[in-house]
Amino acid sequence: MRNTTITDIAKKLKISASTVSRALNDYPDINEETKNQVKMLAKKLNYWPNPIARSLKSNRTNVIGVIVPEIKHDFFSSAISGIEEVAYHSGYTILVCQSNESYDREVINTNALMHQRVAGFIVSISQSTTNGDHFKALLDRKIPLVFFDRAFDQLPAIKVVIDDAKSSCRAVTHLIERGYKKIAHFSGPIAMEISKQRLKGYKNALKKANLPILNELIRYGGLQESDGYASMDALIKENVIPDAIFAVNDPVAIGAFQRINEAGLKIPDDIAIVGFSNNKITSLIEPPMTTVNQPSYEMGEKAAEILIEMIEKKKTHNENKAIVFEAELVVRKST
Amino acid sequence: MRNTTITDIAKKLKISASTVSRALNDYPDINEETKNQVKMLAKKLNYWPNPIARSLKSNRTNVIGVIVPEIKHDFFSSAISGIEEVAYHSGYTILVCQSNESYDREVINTNALMHQRVAGFIVSISQSTTNGDHFKALLDRKIPLVFFDRAFDQLPAIKVVIDDAKSSCRAVTHLIERGYKKIAHFSGPIAMEISKQRLKGYKNALKKANLPILNELIRYGGLQESDGYASMDALIKENVIPDAIFAVNDPVAIGAFQRINEAGLKIPDDIAIVGFSNNKITSLIEPPMTTVNQPSYEMGEKAAEILIEMIEKKKTHNENKAIVFEAELVVRKST
DNA sequence: TTTGCTTATGCAAACGATTTCGGAAAAACA
DNA sequence: TGTTTTTCCGAAATCGTTTGCATAAGCAAA
Secondary structure (H helix, E strand, C coil), X not given: CCCCCHHHHHHHHCCCXXXXXXXXXXXXXXXXXXXXXXXXXXXXXXXXXXXXXXXXXXXXXXXXXXXXXXXXXHHHHHHHHHHHHHHHHCCCEEEEEECCCCHHHHHHHHHHHHHCCCCEEEECCCCCCCCCHHHHHHHHCCCCEXXXXXXXXXXXXXXXXXXXXXXXXXXXXXXXXXXXXXXXXXXXXXXXXXXXXXXXXXXXXXXHCCCCCCHHHEEECCCCHHHHHHHHHHHHHCCCCCCEEEECCHHHHHHHHHHHHXXXXXXCCCCEEECCECCCHHHHXXXXXXXXXXXXXXXXXXXXXXXXXXXXXXXXXXXXXXXXXXXXXXXXXXX | CCCCCHHHHHHHHCCCHHHHHHHHCCCCCCCHHHHHHHHHHHHHCCCCCCHHHHHHHHCCCCEEEEEECCXXXXXXXXXXXXXXXXXXXXXXXXXXEECCCCHHHHHHHHHHHHHCCCCEEEECCCCCCCCCHHHHHHHHCCCCEEEECCCXXXXXXXXXXXXXXXXHHHHHHHHHHCCCCCEEEEECCCCCHHHHHHHHHHHHHHHHCCCCCCHHHEEECCCCHHHHHHHHHHHHHCCCCCCEEEECCHHHHXXXXXXXXHCCCXXXXXXXXXXXXXXXXXXXXXXCCEEEECCHHHHHHHHHHXXXXXXXXXXXXXXXXXXXXXXXXXXXXXC
16 A cells, blocks of 8 residues: 555646645645645545655654663653653654663764754763763754753753752751761762762752761762662771761662672661662662652653754754752652 | 765765765675775765655655553563664664553554654554554555554554463462462453453463362452452452452552551451562552563563564564563562 | 736756666777 | 677656746736
C-alpha cells in the first residue's frame, strides 16, 4: 500500500499539484469549490502530507531532541515523561538519546540529532562533559537549546534546574537539627556545576550553625557508587569518622552506605546519611535513606514549554537564564 | 551557518554532484584521485549527508518508533533504555511516545510515526486497546513491528514477553515451599492474556504439590488496587481466610495488603502475599512485598535487536512468534 | 477596441541526495 | 588506422511539497 500524495489528488481532479497544495493550506486565492473538492478527496484517500518532503523544503522538523545521561534513571525517565506530554499536546514528537555519561557519545548524539534537523534540544549533560563546542554549534545555527538539571554553564542558554545550593543547605541543616555535628560531604567532579552548588549549600549550612568547615571532611570523587565507597573507605582508613554524611547524589550515598555496613557501623546511630535525587533504591535499602526529591516530571514539562515557545517564536536565546524549581527533603530513617 | 551540501563540494571541485555522491559512497567507477579529493574536502567542510533528503528518496529513515503506555514507569523506562542502547550501536535513533493508557492516543501516535516514515515499531499496547486496526495498517505497509510485554495477540507479529504461566507457577511454588497451604489467587480480567496465563501458573503449582484447586479461593477482578481490596474484603466477609495470596499484579496485591492490615491480620504470619511486576511501591511498604521481576532492560534490547534485523533484512514478519524471557522471583519479607 | 484589473490556476524551480542512462575520452586490440 | 572495450563522469529524473512568477479568462472602464 502506497501513501497518497498531493499529485495523486491533482491527477484525479485534473488540476495541478500546486493548486492542491494551496487548497489544502487554505490559500485565499483558490476557488471555494476547488478547495472543497480537494479537501474531500484528500479525506477520502486518507491523505497525510509527507513530513519529510516538508522538512526538506523548510529545513526543520516537528521533532524535539532529548539527550540525557541514562533513560532508565528515575529522574530522567520521569522528566522525559513530562517532556513528551507537553510535546504531544503541541504537535511534536521526541527523539531520545542517552549519553551513558560519555562525552564522546554526547557529542555524537548531538551531531546526529542536529543533522536530522530537530527543531530544538533539551539536554542534561553527561558527567564527563567539560567542553561545550557541540552545544555552541547549536547556538551558532540558531537551534533552540534548553538544559535541565545538569547544565553547561559557560554557554548563554536557558536552564531548568533546582536550587542545588538551597536544597543542599536544607538537607545539611536537617542533619544539624537532628544533632549531628561532624558532617562530611562527598562531592562530585569539581568542574560540574551541581558539585559546586551542593558543596556551597553544605558550607552555608555549617556556617549558619557556626560549625567549622573542615577540609578533611570534604571528599571529591565521581558520581558513581564506587566513588562513594572509595571516599568512605578513605575516611575509615584515615580514621576520620564523621557522625553524618551528605552525599552529592544517591549513588554516591549508596556506595558510602555499603562501606559503612561493611565496617560494622550502624546507620543512623553511628553515622547518618543523606543522598540527593530520591532514586528508587534509597527507599529499598534498610534503613531507607533520607534524600532530596527533585520535581522531575514538572521540570521536564517546563523545559518543553520553554523550548517550544522558543521554536515557535523564533526567539534567539542568547541569555543565560535559569528557571529554578523547589526541591523537597524526603526524611527517612537514615537520619 | 549553513550546512555543507553535496553541491557545495561539487562546485568547489568543479565536478558534478553525482560524482561527489558516488565518491562519498565509494562507487567503484570513480577515479581514486577524485575520490580522495572529494573525501578530503568533505571532511574539511564538515560535510554530513542530509538524512531528510535521503529519506525523501528512499522513503525510509533510521528512526525506530517506540510507543509505551507511560515512559516514567520503571518497567518501560528501563526497556526504552535497552532499546536505545541497541539502536545507538546500529545507527538508529528512537522516537518515543506514550499513550497514557489511552487507545485514541495510541492510534494517533502510531499514525504520526508511520507518516514520519519510521523504519519500524516497538510497541507495548495500552490497557484500553481492543482494536488493532492501527497496527494492521503497519503490517499492510510492510513496516516491521515488534510488541513487547503487552502484545496485541490477534495479529501475526513478533512479541517479546515473559512466560507468565511459568513465573506464576514459580511464585506460588515459593509460597508452598514456605509452608503455606491455603493459597488464594486474585486474578485480573478473564479476557486478558496475562490473567489467563497467571491463573494457569497458579493452578499448575497447586497441582504439582497435590494441593486442591478451590474455586472459592480464586477471585476475578480488575487490575487496580481497589479490585484487590474488594477481593480481600469479600474473602473476609465470607470468612474464607487463606494463609497466602498470589495476586495478578502489584496494584491488586497492594489493595489486598491494605485490607489485610485493616483487618488487623499480620503479614506474613497470618497471611503471606506475592505480587507481580516489581513495582517500586512493593519495596516501600512494610513489610516489603515479594513479587516477580521482569527483565525489562534485556527485553528492550531483544526487541530492538529483532526489529533491526527485520528492518535490515527486509524480512516479512507475518508470523506470530513469541520470544520468552525468564522472570525472576524477588523474595521479600511478605512471604 | 484597447487597456487594466481581478480571480483562479499552472509552470517550473527549489530543497539535497541518489540513480539511471548514456557519452566522451582513453586504452586496448586487430 | 579502425574498432571495441574500459574508465570515468555528467545530465537529468526522482522523491513530495512549497512558492515565485506567469498567464488565461472574465469583466469593467475608457
